[in-house]
Amino acid sequence: MPEMAAFVAKLRAAFGDSVDEAVTRGKNGEPTFYARENGRTVGTPPADHHNAWRASEDVRDLHYCDGCDGSCIGTAIRCSQRMTQAMQGQQKR
Structure with a gap:
C-alpha cells in the first residue's frame, strides 16, 4: 500500500x-x-x-512511481513526463 x-x-x-x-x-x-x-x-x-x-476514476487506476510526489494527478502530464521535466530542470541549475 x-x-x-x-x-x-x-x-x-x-x-x-x-x-x-x-x-x-x-x-x-x-x-x-x-x-x-x-x-x-x-x-x-x-x-x-x-x-x-x-477514489474516483481520476485516481483509481494510478500506480506508484518511485520518486513521484503526486503532482501529476489530475493533469495531462504522465508521471514519467513530469519526472523527465524535473530532471531536466535540475540539470539546468
Whole structure:
C-alpha cells in the first residue's frame, strides 16, 4: 500500500501522534481508520458507508512511481513526463 503509506506519513507530519493513535485503534477493531489499496485492506471499515472518501476514476487506476510526489494527478502530464521535466530542470541549475 505505498500510496496510502505515503498519505498517512504526510498526515502524521501535519497532525502528529493522533494519526498513529487513529491507525492503531482502527487496526484493533474501532472504526477510526480504514484504507483499501490494490485489494489490500488495513483497519476497520465504518459501520455506515456514507462518511467515506472514495477514489474516483481520476485516481483509481494510478500506480506508484518511485520518486513521484503526486503532482501529476489530475493533469495531462504522465508521471514519467513530469519526472523527465524535473530532471531536466535540475540539470539546468
